[in-house]
Amino acid sequence: xxxxxxxxxxxxxxxxxxxxxxxxxxxxxxxxxxxxxxxxxxxxxxxxxxxxxxxxxxxxxxxxxxxxxxxxxxxxxxxxxxxxxxxxxxxxxxxxxxxxxxxxxxxxxxxxxxxxxxxxxxxxxxxxxxxxxxxxxxxxxxxxxxxxxxxxxxxxxxxxxxxxxxxxxxxxxxxxxxxxxxxxxxxxxxxxxxxxxxxxxxxxxxxxxxxxxxxxxxxxxxxxxxxxxxxxxxxxxxxxxxxxxxxxxxxxxxxxxxxxxxxxxxxxxxxxxxxxxxxxxxxxxxxxxxxxxxxxxxxxxxxxxxxxxxxxxxxxxxxxxxxxxxxxxxxxxxxxxxxxxxxxxxxxxxxxxxxxxxxxxxxxxxxxxxxxxxxxxxxxxxxxxxxxxxxxxxxxxxxxxxxxxxxxxxxxxxxxxxxxxxxxxxxxxxxxxxxxxxxxxxxxxxxxxxxxxxxxxxxxxxxxxxxxxxxxxxxxxxxxxxxxxxxxxxxxxxxxxxxxxxxxxxxxxxxxxxxxxxxxxxxxxxxxxxxxxxxxxxxxxxxxxxxxxxxxxxxxxxxxx
Numbered sequence: 001x002x003x004x005x006x007x008x009x010x011x012x013x014x015x016x017x018x019x020x021x022x023x024x025x026x027x028x029x030x031x032x033x034x035x036x037x038x039x040x041x042x043x044x045x046x047x048x049x050x051x052x053x054x055x056x057x058x059x060x061x062x063x064x065x066x067x068x069x070x071x072x073x074x075x076x077x078x079x080x081x082x083x084x085x086x087x088x089x090x091x092x093x094x095x096x097x098x099x100x101x102x103x104x105x106x107x108x109x110x111x112x113x114x115x116x117x118x119x120x121x122x123x124x125x126x127x128x129x130x131x132x133x134x135x136x137x138x139x140x141x142x143x144x145x146x147x148x149x150x151x152x153x154x155x156x157x158x159x160x161x162x163x164x165x166x167x168x169x170x171x172x173x174x175x176x177x178x179x180x181x182x183x184x185x186x187x188x189x190x191x192x193x194x195x196x197x198x199x200x201x202x203x204x205x206x207x208x209x210x211x212x213x214x215x216x217x218x219x220x221x222x223x224x225x226x227x228x229x230x231x232x233x234x235x236x237x238x239x240x241x242x243x244x245x246x247x248x249x250x251x252x253x254x255x256x257x258x259x260x261x262x263x264x265x266x267x268x269x270x271x272x273x274x275x276x277x278x279x280x281x282x283x284x285x286x287x288x289x290x291x292x293x294x295x296x297x298x299x300x301x302x303x304x305x306x307x308x309x310x311x312x313x314x315x316x317x318x319x320x321x322x323x324x325x326x327x328x329x330x331x332x333x334x335x336x337x338x339x340x341x342x343x344x345x346x347x348x349x350x351x352x353x354x355x356x357x358x359x360x361x362x363x364x365x366x367x368x369x370x371x372x373x374x375x376x377x378x379x380x381x382x383x384x385x386x387x388x389x390x391x392x393x394x395x396x397x398x399x400x401x402x403x404x405x406x407x408x409x410x411x412x413x414x415x416x417x418x419x420x421x422x423x424x425x426x427x428x429x430x431x432x433x434x435x436x437x438x439x440x441x442x443x444x445x446x447x448x449x450x451x452x453x454x455x456x457x458x459x460x461x462x463x464x465x466x467x468x469x470x471x472x473x474x475x476x477x478x479x480x481x482x483x484x485x486x487x488x489x490x491x492x493x494x495x496x497x498x499x500x501x502x503x504x505x506x507x508x509x510x511x512x513x514x515x516x517x518x519x520x521x522x523x524x525x526x527x528x529x530x531x532x533x534x535x536x537x538x539x540x541x542x543x544x545x546x547x548x549x550x551x552x553x554x555x556x557x558x559x560x561x
Contacts, residue, residue: 003459004351006451006468010444011356017436017443044154044162051166052147055174059139062175065449068135069181072475075117076183077510078106082115082122083129083137085513091119091278093513100313101523101535104509105320108291113513114279116291120192120224121185134183142180142187145405146170148194152406155201156375157413164438165413168358169405171441172467176448177352179399181470185225186399192221193233193403197378197410200237204244207257215241216264222403223272227286228300232388233403236380295321298329301391302338314524320504329393344395348464349386352398353408355467357440360433362408365415375410382407397465444468477553478508484555485520491542495532495558497525499550508549529560536560 071077085093092112096102099109106116115122128137150166157165173179179186195218202211215237222230248254273283280287292300295317297307306329312318332338354362369379385404389396401408416437422430448468452458459469485492496508512518521542523535536544536558544558 003457004466005456006444006448007351007356007466009447009456010440013443014357014436014440017439018433042159044151044159047159047163047166048147048151048154051150051163051170052143054167055143055146055170056139058170058175059143059180062445062449066176066181066470068133069138069183069470070475070479071183071510072471072473072506073182073184074105074505074507075185077104077507078115078117079121079125079183079185080134081107081510081513082117082119083125083134085114086119086122086126087129088513090513091275096515098523098535098538101526101532102509102511102515102521103313103317103524105317105507106291107510108280108287108294111281112279114287116288118224118227118286118288119275120188120221121183123224124188125183138180138183138187141191142174145179145187145191145194146174148191148198149406149409152194152198152201153409153413155198156378156410157417161413161417164416165409168412168438168441169409171445172353172355172358173405175445176468176470177398178465178470178472179402184397184399186402188221189225189230189399189402190405192218192225192230193381194218194406196222196234196237197381197406200241200244200377203241203257207244207248207251207253209256209260212257212260213264216261216268219265220268223268226400226403229385229388229400230403233381233385233407236377236384240377296325297321298325298393300393302332302393304393315500316498316502316504316507319502324504328395332393341395342390344464345389348396348398349401351464351466353401353405353467354412357437357444358412361412361415361419361437363415364418365411365413367415368418369411369414372414375414378407378410382411395463473505475506475508477549480553481547481555482520491519491521492545493521493523493535493539493542493558494545494547494555495523495525495535496547496549499548502550506549508547529558532558532560 071080085091092114095110095113099113103109108114108116124137124141125134126137127140128134131137146166146169149169150162153162153165156162173187173190177186178184179190195214197218199211199215199218202208203215219230219234222234245254245258276286277283280290282290295310295312297309298304299307306326309322312321332341350359369376382404385401385407389400392400416434419430419437420434451468459466459472463472465472481494485494494508509522509524511522515521521539523532525532525546545555546558547555
């Protein structure tokens, strides 16, 4: 609980501000939230651009505090490996002749050496790598995501509140979250969902080619980042758009909207089929599905059964798939267990998207949603995504529900607006409750910057991940060893030996796309040191090191030469 102290501090700040407003703002006639528009006028496009610029500038301002992200989670290494593959002009790599030494999580070793994930996140990191560092791609897409939240909200709520929603997205996601400070993903899928729902909101009132193309682009982003949750989030949007098309069946504008969507989706689907074919030799099977069939004993859904144990080449991989994943599968076998896991999923959602500051507006938006039929469709999109997550065996992380980020923000902003315009007499008027919530979100930013210096711990190695935490694990030793070997110069092979009780979440064996051209090669030791002889012979001329991360943080020369 101590690692989540900032949530309790956030709740205390909100309570204090709410009590203080009774005296501070009594009789105040300030403009309140509408004064935010004085900065940019009432130009929707200007507000969207301003949101993106604020997100970038604000992230630069806190960069010295959060630093450049260092990969630690299995998925991060897989995405970075994908970007490295794309940077060489390839979709996949040939399998290395000694692949068994390099076999690792979420990277396939046959029929090609490739990442198991859809290509969206890898392309985003490729953008950053082209500009100098993969993290730049994360920051750019996160800023665009915040701008897209503002753009989407403009189709569903009044203009001032759309801008407020964009600012909240910056404060809660765009600065300190792991979406903005890791390579794990989230921002791109959220961007895709916002494009889909923002385009639908516009196409309901006016059929035009531009919104239609944005709708198709959003669908393709979802399909190439979070295809399962993206499908569930997009289905209500497609249904909403279908009703709009049906009402305009005789309108000449219908063809101008429907034709671009069909053409764009056809081209996008063809590109996806080609990618699947090049990576795994089957256009209709996603690389992720093929990899799961090779390694995992359990499916992704509650109704699937446990499969026979496949052959594993390494103990650490066997432990991950037969202990960690099987335990997760077994935790959903009864109604009580399912309710417990569902509660954990709800906690994941609350700590990241809502937390203490936004609980009141989110609940207000849920309670009063029936009065505002215009925003019912995004609410259905949010509910559909939550339903999709409830069918999964696994407890989830916040990026699983990223496609519905804009839908969640519709509910939050609707509730915040309802509080703001409330005319009921209370100890603290609703207008100042809304202002207090925004003030609390703003006050948490400098507090987050200095929290660790004040002895307030950040979440590290704990679950779930709150909005203010940039990482789940830390793999500092791997980073330090890379820096040490780079200073030393030359070419190296680091052979990793784990103890039987090694934590499989901390994995060191990840390599670049072109293994042989890499100055540092990470390899697994097989069951006995003698079995490493082919690796030593293959890499003659390199310095060969042994790393025992569970016992020592020092590299030593490998004992058999």
